[in-house]
Amino acid sequence: MEQTQVWKARSLDELVQLLHRLFAGDEVNVEEVQALMESYESNPADWAGFAQFDEFRYTRNLVDKGNGKFNLMVLCWAEGHGSSIHDHTDSHCFMKILQGNLKETLFEWPGKKGTGEMTKKSERVLRENQCAYINDSIGLHRVENTSHTEPAVSLHLYSPPFDSCNTFDQRTGHKHKVKMTFYSQFGERTPYATAVSQENN
Amino acid sequence: MEPLEEAVGGAAAAVVLELPRRERGAAELAAELEARRSGETRRLVLGGRRVSGPLPAALGRWFPALEVLDVSGAGLAELGAALLALPRLRALLAKNNRLGGPGSLPKGLAQAPLGRSLRVLNLSGNRFAELPPALLGLRGLQRLSLGGNRLHSIPPDIQGLQSLEFLYLGGNFITSIPPELANLPSLSYLVLCDNKIQSIPPQLAQLHSLRSLSLHNNLLTYLPREILNLVHLEELSLRGNPLVVRFVRDLTYNPPSLQELAGRTIKARNVPYGPSDLPENLLKYLNLASNCPNPKCGGVYFDSCVRQIKFVDFCGKYRLPLMHYLCSPECSSPCSSASQSSTSQSESDSEDEAIAAAHRMQKVLLG
Numbered sequence: 178m179e180q181t182q183v184w185k186a187r188s189l190d191e192l193v194q195l196l197h198r199l200f201a202g203d204e205v206n207v208e209e210v211q212a213l214m215e216s217y218e219s220n221p222a223d224w225a226g227f228a229q230f231d232e233f234r235y236t237r238n239l240v241d242k243g244n245g246k247f248n249l250m251v252l253c254w255a256e257g258h259g260s261s262i263h264d265h266t267d268s269h270c271f272m273k274i275l276q277g278n279l280k281e282t283l284f285e286w287p288g289k290k291g292t293g294e295m296t297k298k299s300e301r302v303l304r305e306n307q308c309a310y311i312n313d314s315i316g317l318h319r320v321e322n323t324s325h326t327e328p329a330v331s332l333h334l335y336s337p338p339f340d341s342c343n344t345f346d347q348r349t350g351h352k353h354k355v356k357m358t359f360y361s362q363f364g365e366r367t368p369y370a371t372a373v374s375q376e377n378n
Numbered sequence: 379m380e381p382l383e384e385a386v387g388g389a390a391a392a393v394v395l396e397l398p399r400r401e402r403g404a405a406e407l408a409a410e411l412e413a414r415r416s417g418e419t420r421r422l423v424l425g426g427r428r429v430s431g432p433l434p435a436a437l438g439r440w441f442p443a444l445e446v447l448d449v450s451g452a453g454l455a456e457l458g459a460a461l462l463a464l465p466r467l468r469a470l471l472a473k474n475n476r477l478g479g480p481g482s483l484p485k486g487l488a489q490a491p492l493g494r495s496l497r498v499l500n501l502s503g504n505r506f507a508e509l510p511p512a513l514l515g516l517r518g519l520q521r522l523s524l525g526g527n528r529l530h531s532i533p534p535d536i537q538g539l540q541s542l543e544f545l546y547l548g549g550n551f552i553t554s555i556p557p558e559l560a561n562l563p564s565l566s567y568l569v570l571c572d573n574k575i576q577s578i579p580p581q582l583a584q585l586h587s588l589r590s591l592s593l594h595n596n597l598l599t600y601l602p603r604e605i606l607n608l609v610h611l612e613e614l615s616l617r618g619n620p621l622v623v624r625f626v627r628d629l630t631y632n633p634p635s636l637q638e639l640a641g642r643t644i645k646a647r648n649v650p651y652g653p654s655d656l657p658e659n660l661l662k663y664l665n666l667a668s669n670c671p672n673p674k675c676g677g678v679y680f681d682s683c684v685r686q687i688k689f690v691d692f693c694g695k696y697r698l699p700l701m702h703y704l705c706s707p708e709c710s711s712p713c714s715s716a717s718q719s720s721t722s723q724s725e726s727d728s729e730d731e732a733i734a735a736a737h738r739m740q741k742v743l744l745g
Contacts (some may be wrong), residue, residue: 201542232544233590233613256502256525257548257569257592257616323526325549325572326473326503347617 184209185216189223193241193249200246204270205336207310214308214334219275226364227251228330235257235322236360240332247336250359254329255280259321261344262295263355264313273308277322277329281309284317287350293348310316317345340365393443396421399426408434415440423448432458438465450474450500456482462490462654470500478527486516502526503548514538519719525549526571534558548572553722557581572594580604594618603671603700622699634682634706641667642705645678670705679705 184199186192195213199206212332221228227238228251241249254277262284272279283298298316302323303309312317322329343352358369379612395414402410407429419441429452438444439664444464451456455476461484466717470492477483480588482504487493493712499728502525509524512537513633522539523546530551537558537580551574559565560581566589575596584587595618635644645667653661667678684704706735 256523256546257571259594323572325546348621 183211183216186213187217189217189218189240192217193315195243196247196249198243200243200268200336207269207295210269210271211308211310211335214271214273214332217273217306219273219306219336221276224251224275224330224332225363228253229366230255230328231360231362235260235332237357238364239362243334243336245338247334248338249332250332251275252331252333253360254322255321256328256332258324259323260319262317262347263318263342263344264317265311265335266339266342268339269334270311271334272303272310272311272320273332274303274305275330276305277324277327278305279303279329279331280321280323282319282321282348283311284319284345286317287345287352291349295345295350310312319347320322383466393418394421395424395441396423397426401428402430404429404431404434407431408436411437411440415443417443419444421446421448424452428453432456433460434544435463436459438463445469447471457484459484461492462486465491466495467492468495470496471498471500472504473500473523474503476505477501482506483510483512485512487512487639488517492516494518495542497521499523502549509533509536511535517541520544522546522566530560532556537561540564543567543587545569555579555582560584563587566590566603568592577600580603583607586610589613591615600699600701603702605698605700614699634679637663638680638682642678642682646676649667670709671702672704675705678704686707695736 184195186195188335192213196210199210199213223241227240229236229238230253232255235252238251238253239248240251241247260283267306272281280300280302282300285296285298286297287293295317320331339357341354341356344355345352359367361367395416407424419442420440422444424447429449432454433449434440438605442465444467444482446469447464447467450471450473452472454472456479459470461470476604477615477696481492482604487658493515496519498521498590499513499516499519500523502523504524504527506524506529507528509529509532512531513519513522514533516539518541519539520541521544523544525546526549528551529547530553532547532552532555534556535558537555539562541564543564543649545562545565546567546569548569548571552575555570555575555578557579559568560579560583562585564587564588565585568585568588568590569590569592569593573596575593575598578593578601580602581604583602583606585608588608589726590613591608591611592613592615593614596718598616598619599622641664643649644664651664653660656664662678667680668683670677670679670683682705684707
């Protein structure tokens with residue numbers, strides 16, 4: 178049995194380099210990636226350039242394209258900002274807190290009947306430097322910054338990369354496909370054509 | 379934090395003074411600040427551990443160019459009169475302190491230079507049980523945050539803050555919204571999440587600049603149909619409200635009185651009448667007739683109307699339960715022209731449900 182390697186990333190740059198190594202092959206060792214993401218002690222100086230906030234909603238700021246194997250991005254959540262309930266288009270999703278706290282609520286997939294309030298499985302508050310993992314077989318989730326005083330920043334890795342997913346109406350289970358966009362890429366602001374939010378909250 | 383940088387005009391590192399985080403008594407703080415006095419400093423950050431006592435009175439003399447003062451997390455119970463002497467303060471960040479008691483804010487804010495210059499005020503994470511009336515004198519205020527306090531209401535006089543663009547009131551105990559809030563012409567971001575709000579006044583639809591409205595985690599069961607008029611709205615959060623999912627008709631409809639029925643007939647048939655025909659009280663009564671909002675119905679109602687909740691697609695994305703007032707249960711409900719695309723979808727859905735309505739209504743209302 179292969180031993181799980183334990184790496185320590187001392188900076189965001191080093192984290193990116195080590196991630197490239199971990200994703201060089203075809204297989205993804207989820208435990209190794211999660212341990213590596215957790216090992217990086219968040220240093221705001223590393224990521225301040227990617228932390229571009231929007232007044233109205235959370236932002237996705239691309240950091241690295243992982244040679245096509247993954248997307249690494251910084252998400253910025255001002256006070257009260259949250260996502261819809263969404264899936265992950267058959268990809269792995271790692272989420273590490275860089276600053277503040279985020280509440281993650283897990284939901285069951287809606288039943289085939291399709292209507293009726295969605296079922297909450299669990300919820301937890303993720304603290305600085307913790308790294309959570311989810312994929313479609315685990316379920317769906319909603320992520321929110323429930324603080325009214327502190328903004329939150331998180332680092333997300335998706336493998337393989339995807340640019341659309343489904344959002345779900347909590348009251349009815351109805352789903353709606355949305356296209357995901359980047360607020361900035363590699364530190365540079367990249368506005369999207371449509372201003373209107375795609376998410377149903 | 380772009381908007382804040384705008385307020386400062388992008389202050390460069392040389393003009394930012396950030397004191398190291400540690401506990402310090404009032405005298406020690408004063409000495410430290412005096413030692414670092416500068417006519418160049420535009421941004422002063424005092425955040426961190428406890429500062430006992432109000433800010434030193436001479437602050438404005440030591441830092442005459444100060445534009446941004448950040449005293450978040452300093453454990454302050456009062457800000458002190460030092461604020462009044464700051465000649466050009468644009469942003470005051472005082473979150474996570476112990477403000478809220480009488481005297482937290484100095485008297486005379488409106489008359490001080492601050493009254494005209496202040497653009498940004500963040501008092502989130504304090505203990506305010508009411509929005510301090512002194513704040514209403516800050517005429518130039520564009521961004522106000524009182525998130526995570528203990529507010530039970532919003533004063534109607536908030537309409538005096540005519541420059542307000544951003545208002546964050548999430549995480550309080552607010553039970554209702556005054557219609558006067560709608561008189562803020564520049565309001566584009568309104569956060570009311572995590573409160574105890576049961577209904578939204580229809581006047582809020584007059585907030586033409588509103589682009590983002592946060593209402594999640596409240597006690598809303600429906601929304602007024604006027605919300606359809608907020609065509610510039612890009613963000614709307616409604617989760618965590620007991621919004622009615624099924625088509626509900628108010629079962630407590632009281633049949634109209636004979637007076638009402640007579641009044642309706644006179645209005646509907648344009649029966650002519652004048653002061654010589656009717657006593658004054660009936661003339662006044664006839665003038666109170668309201669038009670049924672159903673455009674296909676030419677009828678009127680006086681007191682007796684049916685509240686009806688109808689689901690309408692809003693900007694083609696959300697199915698919101700909206701309140702309609704109709705003249706009678708038989709009046710079929712209007713669907714506002716402001717909703718787009720899936721109108722027919724929601725209409726037929728509601729009609730299907732209406733057919734089986736009776737039994738399910740009871741279940742919804744009792745369940």
